[in-house]
Amino acid sequence: MMDEGTELSVTIAQIVQKLKGSNLHSQLERQAKECLQRPEIQLEDLKEDVKEFLKKSGKKHLKCWETKLQNAVYRELNVLPPPSHPEAPAEHIKEPLAYMRKAQGSWEKRILKSLNSMCTELSIPLARKRPGNEQKELLSKWNEMGTDEPDLSHFRPVYAPKDFLEVLINLRNPNYDSSDQPSSKSHWGLIQVPLKVKDIPELRESFAELGLNSGQLGIDDTTQVPADMFESEHAGIGRKVLIEQDSAAAEQYIRQGCPNELRAELWALILNATNEPEDILYYEQLKSGVLHHDLLVDNLIYKDVKLTASNDDYYFVFEDYLYQVLLCFSRDTVVLEHFNYNSATPPKSYIQGKLGLEDYAVVYPPNGVIPFHGFSMYVAPLCFLYNEPSKLYTVFREMYVRYFFRLHSISSFSSGIVSLCLQFESLLQTHLPQLFYHLREIGAQPLRIAFKWMVRAFSGYLATDQLLLLWDRVLGYNSLEILAVLAAAVFAFRAQNLMEVTSLAAAEAVLADLSTLKVMPLLQIFLFATIM
């Protein structure tokens, strides 16, 4: 194992490498060059003087350079995979366990096969260039693409969450011998891989700020509690954090929830999602990409939006924004970077007639992400917060490459969907054994119901304000583990009714409507008021 010092220098080297190509780097360079003219910069102490100058200047802008750099580094630390051996090959950084890599590989093959066969069946190319008049038409309709009613009846989603669940259920570690008879010590759930998940004492430590003694938005801002007890003070702190523009502070702050009015800015700060002219320009470039080329996945996106978000009582209004974001997302090659730490690998397509020749391989779709049924629900809640398409886009993309991708790729990461499923089942088995046993007996494995909630990060299942409070904590703890805890808490809450059902369908019915649930009290009670 490496010692701490080596680990740190590896990390620093990685971050420096990453930031060298960024906008911030060029801005700093420019600024440094400009300041050479200034009298306080002496040749003898050039390095120190320039550093001093950069630290102090920039205050007239919203953020000073030091904070900007700090935020950029913090962002990289957030997404960086855990430090590994300097000799580790790239694929180990994506996913250290071989059997997981293999499973992800075969899953990807299946998806690609499905996509290709749809392509052949419908005789539609994966991509084609749009004729000029079609481009013009699309441009004129850009703000109301939802009014288009293309014939989507032949398209079907490439896969749905339940297909993915079947794959996870069949995951096995070849080195793990689970041939013992099932007993109370063995795992009752569907996931049969031995990953380490936290138990409640460990979760209490991780989620300390959600404890009974700390104020929470989502609990201590209801009408019964006077505002000056927690709410107004917390809002005041939030405003200060925004003025300082410090991502790390914001991340810590948001663990106790975020006031509605500050949320849009705070999330952008935590995600380090900027809306500089360069970002707007980049978005416009993606938009022209959409206009120039039609991709097969575009139809999948249309279909998904029409099937899910448009049918939602609250998100139907944002239909047009969803197209504007998702169509651009498919063409954004910046997203490819996240495959360095994602166990998934982007599907490759070959130019006609050049199958197998790497020089003629092209990533398809350009961002390497094939949408599945329900994908658009990742974007829908964000429409509540952001007005300008470019800002909405940047925030969504950042949320995807930090969190959402983990919900549909097979990996051993603690926030990956496999771990979340196992976490959920363990929590249930440990703390609600009677309920779990009963549900198993009637053929209603709890994960079959909870899986779809977690894959979508509860979007579309909870009321919007509750969902946003939940996502506050996802951002604050930089982890999706809270989804598993919430899923278990929901089962705990409805345990009495669930004990009375006698079929999977009846169990589904009890848990069909989560729109009245208040997320924070449920989490608090489950984590901190459960008798151990």
Add this chain to the structure above:
Amino acid sequence: MSKKTMVHKGPGYQKKREGEPRSCIRFKCTLINTIQDVLRQRAGWVEVKDDSEWDFYWCDVGWLRENFDHIYMEEHVRICHFRNHYELTRKNLMVKNLKRYRKLLEREAGRQEAAKCDFFPRTFELPCEYHLFVEEFKRSPGSTWIMKPVARSQGKGIFLFRKLKDIMDWKKCAVRVLYRIPPLFQDGNRSEDQKDETQVESYVAQRYIENPYLIGGRKFDLRVYVLVTSYVPLKAWLYRDGFARFSLTRFSLSCIDDHYVHLTNVAIQKTAPDYDPEKGCKWQMQQLRRYLSARHGAERVEALFRNIDGIFIRSLQSVQKVIINDKHCFELYGYDILLDQALKPWLIEVNASPSLTASSQEDYELKCRLLEDTLHVVDMEGRLTGKEKQIGGFDLMWNDGPVSKDDVNLDALGSSTLTANTHLGYVNDRKTQLRQLLKPLPGQKKV
């Protein structure tokens, strides 16, 4: 000849003893929708039909018009409309009353105060104000106007126009097809003259709001519920729940003929070709309030809702002296409000019989809550003290003067520093509130 019905004592009738809550309330209800369910489920309330006497009647306005003047009601009896509610709810009369009130305010309190009444777009009654209308029309060329029939509801007969030529055609049409409306109904004239006169239907021409606030490119209007239990002194309650009704299609001024875009009444949307009754065209008021706060900040939204309060108060004040006050009467109004892009609220219409038919399960539950709480406020059972500031989801908005959230002595501080007691779009904590407020009705399990 008018007939006076004598109130005869029927079976089950008990004269209310002093200080005791009434145990059996006989109600009559001609509407077959949510109100009927709510009344039937209320403990201790018994439905009576036909000619039996009643203590409570949820009637329709037609019945009221024909019978109100001829019946005798005992002190405790309640009925859900005011005799001449149309002073507020008929578009031409409302405008007339508002204009008159505005002039009064200008004389007595100055221009600034009067400007607070500028929440309705320029409106003219046709045909009688035709010349005034043409003057205004010519002053703002290219603007869009909306023509609405005075007496009809659910968006019927409404159209938009930009050229005077468009209404020339309408005028010719209207004269040819004459509507038969009794004078009493049409212009609020209380004349008993029942001559069979055919008259041209009255319309109002109103400046159309061309820059409505859009969400997702769609236009919407707000439906808010205000309960008035007395006009003199004015006592009005505001319900916390309400909803925003979205247009099915994206907003654009270029298609005036597309009826569906501009009219957001649910009744009209239901006939639009791609209307999907399963698809929600409504947002709860809480959702809207949160959305606006997230986009514009709490302060601006607070200011917006204060202005909306102002619309209710001033519209009620404008008809206060005209409405025939009667202690038997209460009325639940449905206010239609439109927001423009500057977040200024505009009054579109006041409905005396807001639709109580539910368009979805969520809508049904909202209307049940609303009607149950209306009955709590009316308090036939006599369980309340009359000093309450909140009853279920209703907040007392005006009680012969502004009502403040805090329990302070009004003389101590200037009224401008107090926060109003309204919570439109806030959490509706009616269950806990009612549990604290009401003792269970006889024969009812503990709430």
